[in-house]
Amino acid sequence: MATTTSPIKLESNRGARFSNTAHAKFHQTQYDLISKADLPKINVSPDMLKEWKDAIEVEVEITRQAQASVITKEMLVKDRERDEALNNLFGIIRAQRYSHVEPVRKAAEKLSVELKPYFGIQKEINEDETELIRGMEKDVTRLVPEIAVLGLTDVMQHLHTVNEEYERLIVTRRNDGDALNLPDTRVARQTSERIFEAICQCIQASYLLSTVDADRKMITTLVTGINHISSDFRDTHAQSQAQKAAAKKRKEGDDNPKKPSDPKKPGDDGKKPDDGKKPDDGKKPGEGKKPEDPKKPGGDTPKPGREEDPGEDQV
Numbered sequence: 001m002a003t004t005t006s007p008i009k010l011e012s013n014r015g016a017r018f019s020n021t022a023h024a025k026f027h028q029t030q031y032d033l034i035s036k037a038d039l040p041k042i043n044v045s046p047d048m049l050k051e052w053k054d055a056i057e058v059e060v061e062i063t064r065q066a067q068a069s070v071i072t073k074e075m076l077v078k079d080r081e082r083d084e085a086l087n088n089l090f091g092i093i094r095a096q097r098y099s100h101v102e103p104v105r106k107a108a109e110k111l112s113v114e115l116k117p118y119f120g121i122q123k124e125i126n127e128d129e130t131e132l133i134r135g136m137e138k139d140v141t142r143l144v145p146e147i148a149v150l151g152l153t154d155v156m157q158h159l160h161t162v163n164e165e166y167e168r169l170i171v172t173r174r175n176d177g178d179a180l181n182l183p184d185t186r187v188a189r190q191t192s193e194r195i196f197e198a199i200c201q202c203i204q205a206s207y208l209l210s211t212v213d214a215d216r217k218m219i220t221t222l223v224t225g226i227n228h229i230s231s232d233f234r235d236t237h238a239q240s241q242a243q244k245a246a247a248k249k250r251k252e253g254d255d256n257p258k259k260p261s262d263p264k265k266p267g268d269d270g271k272k273p274d275d276g277k278k279p280d281d282g283k284k285p286g287e288g289k290k291p292e293d294p295k296k297p298g299g300d301t302p303k304p305g306r307e308e309d310p311g312e313d314q315v
Helices: 020-034 046-068 070-096 102-118 126-140 144-149 153-178 185-209 213-255
Strands: none
Touching (some): 020 046, 046 070, 046 185, 070 102, 070 153, 102 126, 144 153, 185 213
Protein backbone atom coordinates (compact mmCIF):
# COMPACT_ATOMS: atom_id res chain seq x y z
CA MET A 1 0.00 0.00 0.00
CA ALA A 2 1.04 3.61 -0.53
CA THR A 3 2.95 5.37 2.22
CA THR A 4 3.30 8.99 3.25
CA THR A 5 6.89 8.65 4.41
CA SER A 6 9.87 7.49 2.40
CA PRO A 7 12.90 5.65 3.73
CA ILE A 8 14.80 6.55 0.55
CA LYS A 9 16.73 9.76 0.10
CA LEU A 10 18.23 10.92 -3.18
CA GLU A 11 21.56 12.73 -3.23
CA SER A 12 21.45 14.76 -6.42
CA ASN A 13 24.74 16.65 -5.82
CA ARG A 14 22.95 19.83 -6.74
CA GLY A 15 25.32 22.77 -6.74
CA ALA A 16 28.43 20.60 -6.49
CA ARG A 17 31.60 22.48 -7.45
CA PHE A 18 32.66 19.99 -10.11
CA SER A 19 34.76 21.09 -13.06
CA ASN A 20 32.85 21.42 -16.32
CA THR A 21 34.21 18.10 -17.58
CA ALA A 22 33.37 16.28 -14.32
CA HIS A 23 29.91 17.90 -14.22
CA ALA A 24 29.01 16.62 -17.68
CA LYS A 25 30.41 13.18 -16.88
CA PHE A 26 28.42 13.05 -13.63
CA HIS A 27 25.14 13.69 -15.46
CA GLN A 28 26.02 11.28 -18.26
CA THR A 29 26.68 8.53 -15.71
CA GLN A 30 23.39 9.18 -13.93
CA TYR A 31 21.57 9.28 -17.26
CA ASP A 32 23.01 5.91 -18.27
CA LEU A 33 21.71 4.37 -15.04
CA ILE A 34 18.23 5.92 -14.97
CA SER A 35 17.52 5.43 -18.69
CA LYS A 36 17.75 1.63 -18.16
CA ALA A 37 15.01 1.66 -15.51
CA ASP A 38 11.34 0.87 -16.13
CA LEU A 39 10.35 4.46 -16.97
CA PRO A 40 6.55 4.16 -16.42
CA LYS A 41 7.14 2.79 -12.91
CA ILE A 42 9.26 5.78 -11.96
CA ASN A 43 7.01 8.25 -13.80
CA VAL A 44 9.79 9.56 -16.02
CA SER A 45 8.73 10.24 -19.61
CA PRO A 46 10.93 9.69 -22.67
CA ASP A 47 10.66 13.42 -23.36
CA MET A 48 12.22 14.22 -20.00
CA LEU A 49 15.08 11.86 -20.73
CA LYS A 50 15.60 13.37 -24.18
CA GLU A 51 15.67 16.89 -22.75
CA TRP A 52 18.24 15.79 -20.19
CA LYS A 53 20.36 14.03 -22.83
CA ASP A 54 20.33 17.16 -25.02
CA ALA A 55 21.42 19.31 -22.08
CA ILE A 56 24.30 16.94 -21.32
CA GLU A 57 25.44 16.99 -24.94
CA VAL A 58 25.47 20.78 -24.87
CA GLU A 59 27.75 20.67 -21.82
CA VAL A 60 30.05 18.22 -23.56
CA GLU A 61 30.22 20.38 -26.69
CA ILE A 62 30.98 23.52 -24.66
CA THR A 63 33.82 21.72 -22.92
CA ARG A 64 35.12 20.39 -26.24
CA GLN A 65 35.07 23.85 -27.81
CA ALA A 66 36.71 25.35 -24.74
CA GLN A 67 39.55 22.86 -24.81
CA ALA A 68 40.07 23.32 -28.54
CA SER A 69 40.02 27.12 -28.42
CA VAL A 70 43.31 29.00 -28.78
CA ILE A 71 41.95 31.56 -26.35
CA THR A 72 41.79 28.89 -23.66
CA LYS A 73 45.58 28.85 -23.35
CA GLU A 74 45.62 32.61 -22.86
CA MET A 75 42.89 32.27 -20.26
CA LEU A 76 44.92 29.70 -18.34
CA VAL A 77 47.86 32.10 -18.25
CA LYS A 78 45.69 34.95 -16.99
CA ASP A 79 44.02 32.75 -14.41
CA ARG A 80 47.44 31.68 -13.13
CA GLU A 81 48.42 35.36 -12.85
CA ARG A 82 45.24 36.06 -10.87
CA ASP A 83 45.94 33.19 -8.50
CA GLU A 84 49.52 34.35 -7.95
CA ALA A 85 48.33 37.90 -7.23
CA LEU A 86 45.76 36.58 -4.75
CA ASN A 87 48.37 34.37 -3.08
CA ASN A 88 50.63 37.40 -2.76
CA LEU A 89 47.85 39.60 -1.40
CA PHE A 90 46.56 37.15 1.20
CA GLY A 91 50.04 35.96 2.11
CA ILE A 92 51.26 39.47 2.93
CA ILE A 93 48.13 40.18 4.97
CA ARG A 94 48.59 37.00 7.00
CA ALA A 95 52.31 37.59 7.55
CA GLN A 96 51.98 41.22 8.56
CA ARG A 97 49.60 40.37 11.38
CA TYR A 98 52.79 39.51 13.28
CA SER A 99 54.66 42.68 12.35
CA HIS A 100 56.50 44.46 15.17
CA VAL A 101 55.42 47.78 13.62
CA GLU A 102 52.11 48.58 15.27
CA PRO A 103 50.40 50.49 12.37
CA VAL A 104 51.33 47.68 9.98
CA ARG A 105 50.10 45.01 12.36
CA LYS A 106 46.77 46.78 12.97
CA ALA A 107 46.21 47.33 9.25
CA ALA A 108 46.90 43.64 8.56
CA GLU A 109 44.57 42.53 11.33
CA LYS A 110 41.74 44.69 9.97
CA LEU A 111 42.27 43.48 6.40
CA SER A 112 42.39 39.89 7.61
CA VAL A 113 38.98 40.24 9.24
CA GLU A 114 37.35 42.20 6.40
CA LEU A 115 38.68 40.04 3.56
CA LYS A 116 38.44 36.66 5.30
CA PRO A 117 35.35 35.64 3.22
CA TYR A 118 37.54 35.89 0.11
CA PHE A 119 40.45 33.78 1.36
CA GLY A 120 40.70 30.73 -0.90
CA ILE A 121 38.73 32.09 -3.88
CA GLN A 122 41.62 30.89 -6.07
CA LYS A 123 40.04 27.42 -5.86
CA GLU A 124 36.64 28.53 -7.18
CA ILE A 125 35.42 27.91 -10.72
CA ASN A 126 37.17 30.45 -12.94
CA GLU A 127 34.02 32.37 -13.88
CA ASP A 128 32.98 32.57 -10.24
CA GLU A 129 36.47 33.71 -9.26
CA THR A 130 36.09 36.67 -11.63
CA GLU A 131 32.97 37.89 -9.84
CA LEU A 132 34.41 37.24 -6.39
CA ILE A 133 37.46 39.36 -7.20
CA ARG A 134 35.16 42.18 -8.31
CA GLY A 135 33.22 41.86 -5.07
CA MET A 136 36.45 42.01 -3.08
CA GLU A 137 37.51 45.13 -4.97
CA LYS A 138 34.31 46.88 -3.89
CA ASP A 139 34.95 45.96 -0.27
CA VAL A 140 38.54 47.16 -0.50
CA THR A 141 37.35 50.69 -1.37
CA ARG A 142 36.61 51.04 2.35
CA LEU A 143 40.10 49.83 3.24
CA VAL A 144 42.32 52.02 1.06
CA PRO A 145 44.43 53.32 4.00
CA GLU A 146 45.12 49.80 5.26
CA ILE A 147 45.99 48.63 1.74
CA ALA A 148 48.44 51.53 1.44
CA VAL A 149 50.06 50.86 4.82
CA LEU A 150 50.84 47.28 3.78
CA GLY A 151 52.10 48.40 0.36
CA LEU A 152 49.40 46.42 -1.47
CA THR A 153 48.10 49.16 -3.76
CA ASP A 154 50.16 47.90 -6.70
CA VAL A 155 49.11 44.30 -6.02
CA MET A 156 45.43 45.29 -6.09
CA GLN A 157 45.91 47.21 -9.34
CA HIS A 158 47.67 44.25 -10.95
CA LEU A 159 44.91 41.90 -9.76
CA HIS A 160 42.26 44.21 -11.25
CA THR A 161 44.09 44.35 -14.58
CA VAL A 162 44.54 40.61 -15.04
CA ASN A 163 40.99 39.92 -13.84
CA GLU A 164 39.52 42.26 -16.46
CA GLU A 165 41.80 40.77 -19.13
CA TYR A 166 40.53 37.32 -18.17
CA GLU A 167 36.93 38.50 -18.48
CA ARG A 168 37.61 39.96 -21.93
CA LEU A 169 38.94 36.58 -23.02
CA ILE A 170 35.78 34.95 -21.63
CA VAL A 171 33.63 37.29 -23.72
CA THR A 172 35.69 36.59 -26.82
CA ARG A 173 35.39 32.84 -26.37
CA ARG A 174 31.68 33.18 -25.66
CA ASN A 175 31.22 35.09 -28.91
CA ASP A 176 33.00 32.30 -30.73
CA GLY A 177 30.59 29.87 -29.06
CA ASP A 178 27.61 31.99 -30.10
CA ALA A 179 28.47 31.18 -33.69
CA LEU A 180 27.76 27.57 -32.75
CA ASN A 181 24.60 28.58 -30.83
CA LEU A 182 26.06 27.30 -27.57
CA PRO A 183 24.80 28.80 -24.29
CA ASP A 184 26.97 30.07 -21.46
CA THR A 185 28.57 27.30 -19.39
CA ARG A 186 26.68 28.28 -16.26
CA VAL A 187 23.33 28.21 -18.09
CA ALA A 188 24.10 24.78 -19.55
CA ARG A 189 25.01 23.38 -16.12
CA GLN A 190 21.86 24.80 -14.54
CA THR A 191 19.72 23.22 -17.26
CA SER A 192 21.15 19.77 -16.59
CA GLU A 193 20.72 20.24 -12.84
CA ARG A 194 17.09 21.36 -13.20
CA ILE A 195 16.10 18.35 -15.30
CA PHE A 196 17.95 15.88 -13.05
CA GLU A 197 16.30 17.38 -9.98
CA ALA A 198 12.85 16.96 -11.57
CA ILE A 199 13.61 13.33 -12.44
CA CYS A 200 14.75 12.66 -8.87
CA GLN A 201 11.47 14.07 -7.56
CA CYS A 202 9.54 11.79 -9.94
CA ILE A 203 11.46 8.76 -8.66
CA GLN A 204 10.85 9.61 -5.03
CA ALA A 205 7.15 10.32 -5.64
CA SER A 206 6.83 6.99 -7.45
CA TYR A 207 8.10 5.18 -4.37
CA LEU A 208 5.57 6.97 -2.16
CA LEU A 209 2.66 6.25 -4.51
CA SER A 210 3.51 2.65 -5.39
CA THR A 211 1.43 -0.15 -3.87
CA VAL A 212 3.56 -2.94 -5.35
CA ASP A 213 6.38 -4.22 -3.19
CA ALA A 214 8.41 -5.40 -6.19
CA ASP A 215 8.21 -1.93 -7.76
CA ARG A 216 9.24 -0.25 -4.53
CA LYS A 217 12.15 -2.65 -4.22
CA MET A 218 13.19 -1.79 -7.79
CA ILE A 219 13.03 1.92 -6.99
CA THR A 220 15.05 1.42 -3.81
CA THR A 221 17.76 -0.35 -5.82
CA LEU A 222 17.74 2.46 -8.38
CA VAL A 223 18.07 5.13 -5.67
CA THR A 224 20.96 3.21 -4.12
CA GLY A 225 22.73 3.27 -7.49
CA ILE A 226 22.08 6.99 -7.96
CA ASN A 227 23.43 7.77 -4.51
CA HIS A 228 26.45 5.56 -5.10
CA ILE A 229 27.34 7.51 -8.22
CA SER A 230 26.90 10.80 -6.36
CA SER A 231 29.11 9.58 -3.53
CA ASP A 232 31.83 8.38 -5.94
CA PHE A 233 31.94 11.72 -7.75
CA ARG A 234 32.04 13.67 -4.47
CA ASP A 235 34.89 11.52 -3.17
CA THR A 236 36.82 11.84 -6.42
CA HIS A 237 36.32 15.61 -6.37
CA ALA A 238 37.47 15.84 -2.75
CA GLN A 239 40.57 13.74 -3.50
CA SER A 240 41.36 15.91 -6.50
CA GLN A 241 41.11 19.07 -4.40
CA ALA A 242 43.30 17.53 -1.70
CA GLN A 243 45.93 16.54 -4.28
CA LYS A 244 45.93 20.04 -5.74
CA ALA A 245 46.33 21.54 -2.27
CA ALA A 246 49.20 19.15 -1.48
CA ALA A 247 50.90 19.92 -4.79
CA LYS A 248 50.54 23.62 -4.14
CA LYS A 249 52.03 23.21 -0.68
CA ARG A 250 54.96 21.27 -2.11
CA LYS A 251 55.49 23.95 -4.74
CA GLU A 252 55.48 26.68 -2.12
CA GLY A 253 58.02 24.64 -0.18
CA ASP A 254 60.21 24.38 -3.29
CA ASP A 255 59.97 28.11 -3.83
CA ASN A 256 61.06 28.72 -0.24
CA PRO A 257 63.52 25.95 0.55
CA LYS A 258 64.53 25.67 4.17
CA LYS A 259 68.11 25.14 5.15
CA PRO A 260 68.95 21.88 6.89
CA SER A 261 68.29 22.12 10.57
CA ASP A 262 71.32 23.44 12.40
CA PRO A 263 72.00 22.49 15.99
CA LYS A 264 70.29 24.96 18.23
CA LYS A 265 72.53 27.48 19.87
CA PRO A 266 72.10 28.22 23.53
CA GLY A 267 69.07 30.43 23.88
CA ASP A 268 67.44 29.46 20.54
CA ASP A 269 64.49 28.02 22.39
CA GLY A 270 64.00 31.18 24.41
CA LYS A 271 65.52 29.70 27.56
CA LYS A 272 68.69 30.82 29.22
CA PRO A 273 71.64 28.47 28.75
CA ASP A 274 72.23 26.00 31.52
CA ASP A 275 75.74 26.55 32.93
CA GLY A 276 75.41 23.73 35.41
CA LYS A 277 74.79 26.02 38.30
CA LYS A 278 71.72 25.85 40.42
CA PRO A 279 69.39 28.81 40.11
CA ASP A 280 70.00 31.55 42.62
CA ASP A 281 67.32 31.42 45.26
CA GLY A 282 67.88 35.04 46.12
CA LYS A 283 69.34 34.33 49.52
CA LYS A 284 72.42 36.09 50.74
CA PRO A 285 75.49 34.07 51.67
CA GLY A 286 74.96 32.45 55.01
CA GLU A 287 71.18 32.76 55.04
CA GLY A 288 69.34 29.59 55.98
CA LYS A 289 72.44 28.03 57.57
CA LYS A 290 73.03 27.35 61.23
CA PRO A 291 75.31 29.81 62.98
CA GLU A 292 78.94 28.70 63.04
CA ASP A 293 79.92 26.95 66.23
CA PRO A 294 83.27 28.45 67.24
CA LYS A 295 84.06 25.28 69.21
CA LYS A 296 84.03 23.07 66.12
CA PRO A 297 86.90 23.26 63.68
CA GLY A 298 86.17 24.16 60.07
CA GLY A 299 82.99 26.08 60.84
CA ASP A 300 80.43 25.54 58.10
CA THR A 301 82.93 24.52 55.42
CA PRO A 302 81.50 21.52 53.54
CA LYS A 303 83.46 18.29 53.43
CA PRO A 304 85.22 17.57 50.17
CA GLY A 305 83.35 15.71 47.45
CA ARG A 306 79.74 16.06 48.67
CA GLU A 307 77.15 18.41 50.00
CA GLU A 308 77.21 19.11 53.72
CA ASP A 309 74.73 17.23 55.82
CA PRO A 310 73.35 19.71 58.34
CA GLY A 311 73.01 16.94 60.97
CA GLU A 312 76.32 15.21 60.25
CA ASP A 313 78.24 16.74 63.15
CA GLN A 314 75.60 15.61 65.58
CA VAL A 315 76.04 11.95 64.62
